[in-house]
Amino acid sequence: MVQQIGHLPMGWLMLALLAMLASGGFFVGRVHAERFSGPGSARAHSRPNYHGYYVAMWTFVPAMIVALGYGLFGDGIVRSMLSSELPANFQDMPRVELDVYLNSIARAAFHHGYSGSDRVFSAITNRFLELQGLIKAATIVLALVCAATGFLLARRRVAPGFRARNRVESGIEIFLFLCAAIAIATTIGIVASLLYESLRFFAEIPFWDFLFGTRWNAQTSAEFGALPLFFGTFMIALIAMLIAAPVGLFAAIYLSEYAGPKVRGWVKPILEILAGIPTVVYGFFALLVVAPAIRSIAIWINTTLISTGLASEPLLAAQPTSALAAGLVMGIMVIPFVSSLSDDVINAVPQTLRDAAYAMGATKSETVKHVVLPAALPGIIASLLLAVSRAIGETMIVVMAAGQRARISADPTADFTTITVQIVALLTGETEFDSPKTLSAFALGLVLFVVTLFFNLIALRVVQKYREKYD
Structure with missing residues (x-):
């Protein structure tokens, strides 16, 4: 029984x-x-x-x-x-x-x-x-x-x-407080675990050697210079934002200022579908479609330069996986974050500002350029910074399309490794939590956490500072 x-x-x-x-x-x-x-x-x-x-x-x-x-x-x-x-x-x-x-x-x-x-x-x-x-x-x-x-x-x-009503409302208030406390306690637990394991790592590997070292070979617990990982991470995030920022911002301007209700009702949901696609699907697309296309273009450029005598050797690495492939696809993925948030911010600009500009004889484009965008600028900056944080923390796309080599290079067609790629590699398979190899993943996670927190704090600060400016 x-x-x-x-x-x-x-x-x-x-x-x-x-x-x-x-x-x-x-x-x-x-x-x-x-x-x-x-x-x-x-x-x-x-x-x-x-x-x-x-x-x-x-x-x-x-x-x-x-x-x-x-x-x-x-x-x-x-x-x-x-x-x-x-x-x-x-x-x-x-x-x-x-x-x-x-x-x-x-x-x-x-x-x-x-x-x-x-x-x-x-x-x-x-x-x-x-x-x-x-x-x-x-x-x-x-x-x-x-x-x-x-x-x-x-x-x-x-x-x-x-007084049953007062007691019930007090109970609901306690429940809501506990929910907030659980969220805060979870954050504190994550930070504490990252910090504890990172301190164990820095007890064996000097902090400055980790932060500014240029050679990374953690799989053999030999070298832990993470600067190439930081370089690859920010390079891919930069490529992604070069795609997402203008496309997302211009899409938001079109949807909020120029598109009619029917067009907006179709285009905005289609744009936001991009945010719902699993990142592993983006990774497959980058690996099977974008990366081969970039490699073919890079090989054609190398061949053209050599055949015309402009170069004596290939200038582009033309690797099967590359930072450019990962960055382009990641930029497509981040577009909805920029467009949706920017669209909401632009729509929040009071209509009276637009009417005042039209009364002064301004055209539609002049009103958008000189009135609407300056009024919405704090929210737009916040959306861009949040999109940067999303791009820096992305895992599947860079794992599948960026490569595994730790390097510092200005060639975007070369393969790079990033912080998230190395965290996945270090914590996959059998792990020993007393070895510098595994502990280095926590140090990388702490750096990634601090960087994304920094961007989020900047975004919040910008919004708080300028929120009342155009009310």
Whole structure:
């Protein structure tokens, strides 16, 4: 019986249980409040629905806390109990090997048991299911007890003078605060983990050697000069913005100032479809279409220059993968970020400014150039900086189309590597989190985080400084 409980999908079970408890609490609280809120009754402070919400809240929250506790600690408790029951030869195993073995047990238990010939493994899997079922049953019972306790206490407080509305609104405020706190705590956790692992890396590799070194060979833990990675990252982002900035901005100007309602209704959604295409699709397009085309053009340029005597050797690298291919496709991907944000900003410019310009005899183009764009400039700059941050942090396109070579070169047809490419390469496959090779990925991630944060802060500062200028 306990093993059968271990097979139950705990997530769906707890979700259904919490929904029923909350619904039951709301119904009972509302029905009880309606008894003293009818005609001829004493005037109640809150509507019956608020009393129902109050009872439902105190029925739901304690059970929810128990469910979250199981989600966070349930698996660890089961593993700890199982580890204490294992034979002595398992107790002497290294911790890493024991964790791998327990992971195998957990996978077998997830697939409803083990049917192989290993009797020891089968017995341990069955015991894991028993302990898991025991913990799940205890969690369900504890959730019911806590929900019943909260229900009874809340039910007793339902009365005409009880300020249920204030309590419910306070509960909603606490919930919203917790959501914001979770977001902040997640950010702090990400920064703390990056900073901790990066400090471990810089304890072995000098910071200045990492930041300004020109040779990168992290796969052999030999050289960690990341300057070529920074160069490749910013070069590809620059190429992308040379495409996205003018195209996106001019598209936004056309849609907001010149296009009719029908044209705008068709063109704007089609432009925004580009933002919904998976980046791996862009990567395939860059690798299979754009990169070969750029290589063919570069080879033709080299051949033409040599045949005409303008050059004695090829000037362009003409590699199968290149920064130019990745940058061009990334620029296409970033166009919706620039066009959509810029379009919203331009549309937000007050119509009175346009009318005043027309009254002074300005033409349509003069109004756009001298009135609308200056008024919308802070938002446009913010959209461009946010697009730069998006381009710098892109992974799949550069992984597939930019190449793997760490170099500093002005030739865009050469293959480059970037920060995101190296992070993927360093953290793929078997990793040792005590080696400089793996720790360098965290240092690169920290640099990437700081750079994107810097651009985002500049964008926010520009918007805050000039937001009221044209009101």
